[in-house]
Amino acid sequence: MERKVNLKDVARDAEVSLSTASHALNGTAPLTIEVRERVLNSAKRLGYLERRRKRATIAALRVLLLAIPDDAAPQSDLNLVSWTILNGLRKECERRGIRTVPFVSTGRRIDGNQVRQIALSERADGIVILNDDQPDLIRSLASADMPVVIINGEDPAMLVDTVTPENRFGARLGIDHLLALGHRRILHLTWKGRTTIQRRYDGFSDAFLAAQLPVLEGMILEAEGYEPRHGEAAINALLDQDPEMRGATAIFCAADNLALGCLKALADRDIRVPEAISVLGFDDIVRGEFSRPPLSTISVPADRLGAAALSLIEQRLIANDPHRPAHRLELGCHLVLRGSIAPPR
Numbered sequence: 010m011e012r013k014v015n016l017k018d019v020a021r022d023a024e025v026s027l028s029t030a031s032h033a034l035n036g037t038a039p040l041t042i043e044v045r046e047r048v049l050n051s052a053k054r055l056g057y058l059e060r061r062r063k064r065a066t067i068a069a070l071r072v073l074l075l076a077i078p079d080d081a082a083p084q085s086d087l088n089l090v091s092w093t094i095l096n097g098l099r100k101e102c103e104r105r106g107i108r109t110v111p112f113v114s115t116g117r118r119i120d121g122n123q124v125r126q127i128a129l130s131e132r133a134d135g136i137v138i139l140n141d142d143q144p145d146l147i148r149s150l151a152s153a154d155m156p157v158v159i160i161n162g163e164d165p166a167m168l169v170d171t172v173t174p175e176n177r178f179g180a181r182l183g184i185d186h187l188l189a190l191g192h193r194r195i196l197h198l199t200w201k202g203r204t205t206i207q208r209r210y211d212g213f214s215d216a217f218l219a220a221q222l223p224v225l226e227g228m229i230l231e232a233e234g235y236e237p238r239h240g241e242a243a244i245n246a247l248l249d250q251d252p253e254m255r256g257a258t259a260i261f262c263a264a265d266n267l268a269l270g271c272l273k274a275l276a277d278r279d280i281r282v283p284e285a286i287s288v289l290g291f292d293d294i295v296r297g298e299f300s301r302p303p304l305s306t307i308s309v310p311a312d313r314l315g316a317a318a319l320s321l322i323e324q325r326l327i328a329n330d331p332h333r334p335a336h337r338l339e340l341g342c343h344l345v346l347r348g349s350i351a352p353p354r
Contacts (some may be wrong), residue, residue, distance in 0.1 A: 014055045020277060023051040033056075036070060036323030042106040070323050073102060074133040074320065076112045076124045078141045081131060089281065089294040090311050091140060098137070098315025114141075116288035121149025127157065135322035137164065137315075142171075142203060156325040158318040167335040168322045174309035176205050179342030180212025181219070183263060183289050183307050186344055188220050190352045191260040192287065198240060198271060199263035209263045227255055232267060239350045240270025248278055258286060258353035265290035265297045265306055272300055272349070293345055302348035310340045347351045 025048060032038035033048035052058035075098070080088070102109050110131045112124060119141045128136055135156040138146070142162030150157045150166035158170045187195055196212050199206060206298035210229075217224045232243040240262065247254055262268035268290035275282055282288050284303055290297055293308035317338055325333060 010048035014057045017059070018055055019048065019052045019057050022055060023048045035327055036320070037049075037312050039104055039214075040102065041104065046080070058189045060129075063264040065211075066268050070105075070107055070134045070319065072108045072110065072131060072133045072328060073129040073319075074110045074112060074124065074131060074136045075139070076114070076141075077120050077139045078114050078117050078119055080117050089296070090161075090292050090309070093294075093311040094139060094314050097312035097347035098318070101316040101319055102330075103232070105321070113259045118143060119146055121146045124150065125153050128153065131257045137318050139320075140203075154264045154324040156299055158321050160174065160314050161205060164335065164337075165204075168339075169337045170318075170338070171323065172314050172321065172338045172340070173205060174314070175339040175341050176208035176309075177215065179307045179309065180209040180261070180291065182212075182289070182342065182344050184213050184216030185219075186346075187259050187261070187289065187350070188216060188222070189286065190287075190350070192353050193222065194225060194228065194256045195259045195261055196228050196257035197261050197263070198230045198232060198243060198254060198267050200239065200267070202235065202263070204234075206263050211262060213221040228257070235264050235266050237266050237270035237273070240272045242314055243267075244268070244271050248274070254286070259289065259350070260286060261291075263291055265292040265294045265304060266338050268304055268306070268349075269296060269300055272302075272304070276301070282349050287350040287353075289350060291292065298347070305347045307342050309342050313340055329342075 016030055017027060020027045025031060026043060029044065033040055033045045034052060049058065056344055110133060112127055112178050114120065119138060124136060133155065136150060136153065138159045140161050142159050142164060144166065147164050147166065147168055158172060160172050162171060164171050165175060184195065197210065199210060214224050230243055230247060232239040258269055262271055268288055271288055272282060275286065280286060290304045290306035293306045296302035306354065317340060321336055321338060
């Protein structure tokens, strides 16, 4: 009776370690294209690949459909977070030898039926959605016969996998620091964003509750959007109405773009940062390093979200389990202190 080929045989034939062969077949670690292809070719030639496929235990993520809403496409320096996410995903796909099929919606929302049709026509093995977590889209894609991951979004219905920065704890980390410095009247500059932005408000509130301090009324300032001009306009309008800015000694901005506009408005009124008021951002975009003063912020691992999404897709392919529960993966943030924060006067 002929001996069955095992993983050791594949590793020996491909001239790699046993663990490397396992990672290449299971998609459990990033490998170079050359190493992954060498292992797969050995597995195919020895008959191991076909046997594993029959048992539905091999990760076969070769083609990925990437769907992006029009306003998230990298068109300017206003959406550097999206650009960083996409660039990280692109690099990881190149590293793993995954072909990416991009789809950019014609409007601000993605059509789930259209995404499914393109995925089928391109024979995609998985779908990644960036910055769109509308319930109708999620319900449409949840019934697709392939793994779906939303990057930088949430799914309260828990139908698909999601990857996002830890927005809530990240915001709390920043407010904890401001409270430790002695700030109590902290203004939160935000906008009507998606749930990811709402989580930053949740973290803002959590920090006060954990410190057994009240969340003061009137300390939420809503801008019309997330761009620097929106932050500038909101602060200017507040200063026109109330030069004391509701007694705030610090401003927590829900995004660095808002913070940059905030800094400009304050500078135009000769309000010194951080001497007169502290400003904290969120995202850690490059422009914040070169603002005056350099912006303190919460840094999100935007460049790591893509790799995390690919791992979730590969895990789902390996599991081959229609009853596998949706996974929610949150990547940690950290506080970056530069020159825009100081204790209150």
